[in-house]
Amino acid sequence: MTSSDDRGWLRALPADGGRDALFTRAGHWVYAACRLSDLVQGRPPGVTGSQWSSASRTAFDLVVCAADSGRPVVAVEIGPVALPGSAQQRAERLTDAVSAAVGLPVLRVGSPTLRAAEHGRRLVEYVIDARAYAAGAGLGGGEDEPAPVGFRDILGRLPDGRTGPVNDLGAVTRAAAVEAYVAGRLADPIVRALHVRWVDGPAQGWGWVQVRPDVCLVERVSVTEQRFSCGVDAARLAEDLAAVAVGARLRALEADGPALLARADLTAEIVALSRRRHELVGGFAFDHLCVD
Template identity: 65%
Template sequence: MMTSTGSDAWLRPLTAGPEPAPTRAGQVVHAERRLGELVTGRPPGITGHQWSSAIREAFAHVVCDAGTGLPVFAVAVVPPAPAGSPQQRVERATNAVCAAAGLPLLRIETSTLRPAEHGRRIAEYVIDARRYAVGVDADGEDAGTASVGFRDIVGRLPDGREGHVNDLGALARAAAVQAYVGRDLADPIVRGLHVRWRGGPAEGWSWVEVRPGRCLVERVRITEQRFSCGVDGARLAEDLAAAAVGERLRDLTGVATDLTGRDELRGAIVALRDRGDELVNGFAFAHLCAD
């Protein structure tokens, strides 16, 4: 039996549920598990209030080692919590318990993507990206392989075009072109940006012009706690925002009441640019601020 001397000694092997969980690259992807199922007890440094607040929190998916059953990382797909809200306080308690127990956590904040519909695809994408990153590091002498990141691999897309096969927004971009051809959109291009806040989350924005001067906008935030996605988290956030745009394009019936004016969107981008000193590597999308 494997023994751990680190903080992950507080993690317990996860048993299978009534339905067999899918396996990918030697890891089992369990759906909808509570934090209380993953830890053996309250870790040192965690208050009783933090513990009672966090253990009921459910994760979209928990990825475990197929051999030991021990959790490798958890994925939370949640709506954005308003500042100072009870949910934000629960999230802070959950982060603290995960850190104390040694459970890596990927938190995705999105208003549109849902755990049941999108969580497994995200978990499997991260498994593949992390495995690819390890392979590139191990084969670093091969400059041809090492120079191409997982997100930049080019191949044939489901619609037959050639493009970045690991862009989670690729289907949304194709859907936007089709909608434009069908005269449902004013512009066929899904645009976006991504940033990473110093000491904070990565953030991705994506938008498409539905009516002249009126845009459908999606934002996604990603927090990687004791964890690396295998790809740039900020770029992943932008791709997920594009995927969220694609979900909204499935039914444009009610979208007209939830559009953002182009000038308002530009103002928000300018405000983001003006906070460039709070961003890792500054703001790289100044061209979007032009009139």
């Protein structure tokens, strides 16, 4: 299968003349549950009939299109990471290969907790805004001018009156963790986190809270950008999304739930991750978390 940057194979939406956008945002239409065959005009060169028959049935959770042309900007998937060797992983790889052949940008968020129905709209709105900000911040600016503040680092007034990063997707979870601590449901009010980016692999974020001094609620989220940029660092986005997932779990927290992890085991997993720093872009910056 050959890769191509030719976007001529991509079809403008609504392709059927009657598809309604789920929502609009800053010059974009966002559609739900679009199949790959809705986005691609026929079987592209280099793709066999069998490959196309299988991949064309793949449904993306959300597809962002330019409002002026209807052309796809990115196809988004949110859900559990495919297990190695599974049928889901094989289908995912085939979909990725066909998407690459036609130049379709794909954003994949892997999480056991996050779902498109609950979290997709906020994520897509965030990415659209972050990309618009990055495009504007990159204009002008001489050598002597300071680097523009990144979208994630913009400071402003938070809902509780404090000053902090207004584009922190995990802010609601951080506030909820404090409330849960005050109510006696958590042993510590802080949402802790780390992020890494694998060489030739996804960005990954971890987030956790202490339910008891020796037990943690842990969430891991991966972010994979294919021919696409979120407008913010994907690893930091993965970390913030892990905090969002922690917040979703907090709403139905069971003190003895089977998904909770012993604090010592979490520390051991962080230590194991640190030993793979040679596989990470920029190494590992969280050695301070390797001590229980």
